[in-house]
Structures are given as C-alpha cells and as structure tokens.
Amino acid sequence: MKKPLLMGGLLTLGLAACAPNMRGQGNVVDVAVLGVNDFHGNLAPTSFSGVRIPDPADPTKQISLPAGGIEAIGGVLAEARRQNSNTIFVGVGDLIGASPLASSLLRDEPTIAAMNALDMKLSVVGNHEFDYGLKELRRMQNGGCDSNDPAKACKFNPTFTGAKFQYLAANVIEDATGKSIFPAYSIQNVGGANIAFVGAVLKETPTIVSPEGVAGLTFTDEAEAINKVIPELKSRNVDAIIALIHHGGVIDTTKEAFSTPECATLAGPIVNISNKLDPAVKVVMSAHTHRGYNCLVNGRTIIQGDAYGHLLQRVDLRIDKARHTVLGVKASTVVVDSTKVAKDPAMTALITKAKALTDPIAxxxxxxxxxxxxxxxxxxxxxxxxxxxxxxxxxxxxxxxxxxxxxxxxxxxxxxxxxxxxxxxxxxxxxxxxxxxxxxxxxxxxxxxxxxxxxxxxxxxxxxxxxxxxxxxxxxxxxxxxxxxxxxxxxxxxxxxxxxxxxxxxxxxxxxxxxxxxxxxxxxxxxxxxxxxxxxxxxxxxxxxxxxxxxxxxxxxxxxxxxxxxx
Known part of the structure; x- marks a missing residue:
C-alpha cells in the first residue's frame, strides 16, 4: 500500500487515484469512500499537531499544520470526485455538538447545511448528536424551527430544512416504540455497486452525555445490532458492507503514526467490537477517540480520521458486482492541509455567512x-x-x-x-x-x-x-x-x-x-x-x-x- 501524501496535489493512493481505467470495467468497479468523524462543527481550520512543518522563522523548529475546515474539505472532495466519479462521502458521528461559536450559536445548522452542500449521503449518530435530546436530533434530520433553543434555531436560515443525508442508528432504541430511532443501514448505489452502510454508536453513550439528552432511549451492543441486520443485507445481494461505528481506539504512537498503513498496534473498544462482527463486514470506519489510524485487525480494515476534519478517512474498494464480492480494500488517512488545498467557493460563502452572524459576539x-x-x-x-x-x-x-x-x-x-x-x-x-x-x-x-x-x-x-x-x-x-x-x-x-x-x-x-x-x-x-x-x-x-x-x-x-x- 502506498503511504499518503499531504494534500497539495490530492493524496495519491492505490486504487481510485490511478488512471481512469481503474474506475471499473464491466462487472468490476472501483469505489472511493471518504468519511469525516468528530467534526464538531469546526467550520474553520484548526491546528493539527499530527503533522509538523518547518517554522519559517526558525528552520530548527517545527509548527503545527492548519488543517480541516469546510472550505478545504470541499476542495479534497472535489478533487477525489474528479479522479473517480464513483466517490461517496459519509459521516462517522459527532458532526455536531461541542462546536465552536460560529456553528453552535446557530444551533449547528451551518454544519448541517455544509454537509448537505458537500453531498454527504449518510452518517451514523455520535454521542454528541444527543447533546440536546432526541427531539432536537430529529429536527436536525427533518428540519423545522420547533427547537428547544428558539433563540438559536433558524437564525442561519429561516427555513431550516434539515439534513439531506440519512442518520443511522442500529443500536439506539426508543423505549416508547421499541424501534430504532433511525434506520440501521442505508444501501447506496455507487458506480452500479450496492454498498450497505450499517451504523452504531457506542453503547456507553448514556454515561457520557447529559441524562436528559438520552431520556427514554436504550443503547444496545454495537456488534450485536450490526450483526442482526446482516442476513437481511445478504438477502438483498449487496456488494459490500461497511460498518460505521462511533467508537474507537488508540495506536502506540511510539511505534506507528496515523499514516502507517495496515498498522498493528490498535487497542481499545473498537477492536473488541470488530472481532465480534460478522465476516461479511469488510471495513470498519470508526470515531470517538479523535485519533487517526489505519489498521488491519484480524484481516479487517479499521480506520479513523483525526478530529475536526484534520484527517479524512478514505477507503478504496474494488468490487465485483456480478459476484457481489469485494476483490480488494485499500485505505488511507487524508491530511486536509488548508494552506494548500483549493478552497470550495460555496463553502467559503457559507462560513462567511455564519461568521457574519456570530462574529459580533465572538x-x-x-x-x-x-x-x-x-x-x-x-x-x-x-x-x-x-x-x-x-x-x-x-x-x-x-x-x-x-x-x-x-x-x-x-x-x-x-x-x-x-x-x-x-x-x-x-x-x-x-x-x-x-x-x-x-x-x-x-x-x-x-x-x-x-x-x-x-x-x-x-x-x-x-x-x-x-x-x-x-x-x-x-x-x-x-x-x-x-x-x-x-x-x-x-x-x-x-x-x-x-x-x-x-x-x-x-x-x-x-x-x-x-x-x-x-x-x-x-x-x-x-x-x-x-x-x-x-x-x-x-x-x-x-x-x-x-x-x-x-x-x-x-x-x-x-x-x-x-x-x-x-x-
């Protein structure tokens, strides 16, 4: 596997970044899945210490890299889609909540609008999606101004329409109905391949958010909830299954870095969850611990980006549509270098609008x-x-x-x-x-x-x-x-x-x-x-x-x- 390069000409990476013929011929198709985790409404770039660059004032020192932000993420996605039209953008939870003022003072509606504009297709819920309760989370999905914080709601857009992407929550059950609050999975047709994304959030969510935020909800075992829908997905002849799990782990940074391909030192809850998953799940896109890694655990890729959009997750799949089989998986963490990536002008306009509304206070x-x-x-x-x-x-x-x-x-x-x-x-x-x-x-x-x-x-x-x-x-x-x-x-x-x-x-x-x-x-x-x-x-x-x-x-x-x- 090739190691990732800093964004400046986009990351060059095994499958989808090659010549056009790599995008698929006949029954074989190459698909790129890009994901963002733990974004937390960081519309603007922030300092990323995972990569150090020389200090212009003193070459013997290094400084952190400004990374992330919706303008640069938009630029990365545009380049990825240019290289491979079979590209899909997904979220791995905590898109909102614990956000900077430019998003939070507007009830995170600018972040939802940004993800819509960036053509995100789906996202698993994270624990911070529950910060303001189920009713408000459903408003994030469905739109409207009936918020538990009317002073902030619909100030960014008086006709807030909610997320165009679908929230997933296989393991979050509403006690009153006995049903999951959002669908367990979403099947996306990408380049003719039917890819199933199944989403679960850490079962310990009630212990790390305010009780009123999860009142009336039960959080079940992540792996069990995902495995429960696998037979249904198999019956629908999906070509690949990816688990979006808002839980994570850490690597031994004395031995490996976020950019180490197929790292081997991953430890933490996500490993135990992955080991219980049905073998049909080929990839686990993880989150929550805010640490980038790209690991191989018992033959399965487990990947996570850094928080705030500093690193995107990228998974390239080669799929045989006729046999409903994944022929190959390559993964990498993509550094979103906001100093080099071409900015998305629509995202520049969005963040300018949000800041105009919040800067007088900020x-x-x-x-x-x-x-x-x-x-x-x-x-x-x-x-x-x-x-x-x-x-x-x-x-x-x-x-x-x-x-x-x-x-x-x-x-x-x-x-x-x-x-x-x-x-x-x-x-x-x-x-x-x-x-x-x-x-x-x-x-x-x-x-x-x-x-x-x-x-x-x-x-x-x-x-x-x-x-x-x-x-x-x-x-x-x-x-x-x-x-x-x-x-x-x-x-x-x-x-x-x-x-x-x-x-x-x-x-x-x-x-x-x-x-x-x-x-x-x-x-x-x-x-x-x-x-x-x-x-x-x-x-x-x-x-x-x-x-x-x-x-x-x-x-x-x-x-x-x-x-x-x-x-």
Missing part, C-alpha cells in the same frame, strides 16, 4: 493573558495548564458560602475542547469566542457534598473508565488539592497522599465539591458523584471561566504540580 475581548496561549495538553500525570485554570475558575465561582462554600473543584478533560485562545493573537488577547470554544457545552456548575472516602473513590474511578471513554481521563483539580497515583497498584489502591491545603484528606469528613452538571450526573464514568448530597446549582461554566480570567488578568499558567504520577 470578537468581544474578555481579557489578556500573560502568555500567547494556555495549552490543554496534559503532562505525564494527566495535568494540563488549561485544565488547572478552569478548575480554579470553578472553585472561585463557588467558594463563597452563599454560592456553595466549595473547597475543591474537579474538571473533566473531555470538556476542554481547545487551547486558550484557539489561535494566539499579537496582543495575547482572549475573546468570548475563544472562551466559548474551550467550553461549548453550556454546563452549569454544581456544588455537592462528598466524604473524603468518596473523593478517594472519585479519583480511583479515573483508572476504571477507559472502557467508557476509550482512554483514561484524569480530572483536573483546583489549587490547594494534590495527590499521587501509581498505575501499577491494584484496583482501588492506586491513589495516595491526598491533601487539601496541605492537610491529609479525612475519609470520614464532609467536603463541598464543585463539578459541572455533566460530571454531577456521573458523566465519563464518575458514578460516585451521583451520591453527592446537598446539591446547589450555580452559573454556567463558561461564565465562571470568563469572569475568572477577566478578574485575574493577565493570567499565566502555573506549575503542573498538583498531580504526581509515581508509576
């Missing part, structure tokens, strides 16, 4: 930092400069007795969606758009009472939730709180030396703890937080963060010394 300056940027990248102990800053802001907002009397705050890293600011500015300024992009979920702060023993359990649960999240999630902690951990120790014995303001935590004493509303309901597998007593609701997390950096300007990141990893 560009309001909040404060200035003492440094160009505060990073969300964690150290070996899982502690990040930005995570600490957010935890400090939440403690500051709830420390007063009237606001909860909190003594410690915990922040989930998955709720931190970007560095602050997203792109450094010459004056070290931070805008509301930057703050919103960091924390776009609209969670409120909750103060609750836990015993010292329950806080210990909370910290231990950081190492037990990888099956839910795809990776260990280390909570960010506020100033004055510290602890150590050793991952080689047995379960429930990994955390030690917990202190609050220099004093050992008392297992039997009660402490007022601040978390966001997502965590308070047991999100990310932190179920002990559901036991918290004497709950008191507070302001929005984004408002608390904005107030904190404004009142403490210019803010600089402090030393990462609150969490110590022993082993």
């Amino acid at each position: 560009n309001q300056q909040v404060a200035k930092l003492a440094v160009p940027q505060v990073s969300r990248t964690a150290n070996a102990a899982g502690e990040s400069p930005l995570g600490k800053l957010i935890a400090d802001s939440q403690l500051a907002a709830t420390r007063d007795a009237a606001k909860g009397g909190a003594v410690v705050a915990f922040m989930n890293p998955g709720g931190i969606r970007a560095d602050l600011p997203v792109a450094p500015k010459a004056d070290n300024g931070v805008t509301f758009g930057d703050v919103f992009t960091v924390q776009p979920f609209g969670n409120s702060l909750v103060v609750l009472t836990l015993t010292g023993a329950q806080i210990k359990t909370l910290l231990e649960q950081q190492f037990d939730n990888s099956g839910v999240t795809g990776q260990t999630r280390i909570l960010q902690v506020s100033n004055g709180f510290a602890y150590k951990f050793d991952t080689t120790k047995p379960k429930d014995q990994r955390v030690s030396d917990i202190t609050l303001n220099g004093q050992p935590l008392n297992p039997t004493a009660s402490y007022r703890v601040t978390v966001n509303s997502f965590l308070a309901d047991g999100g990310d597998g932190f179920t002990v937080l559901r036991e918290g007593q004497s709950r008191l609701g507070g302001e929005l997390d984004v408002d608390a963060f904005q107030a904190f950096i404004k009142s403490n300007a210019p803010v600089a990141p402090s030393a990462q010394d609150r969490i110590t990893k022993l082993q």
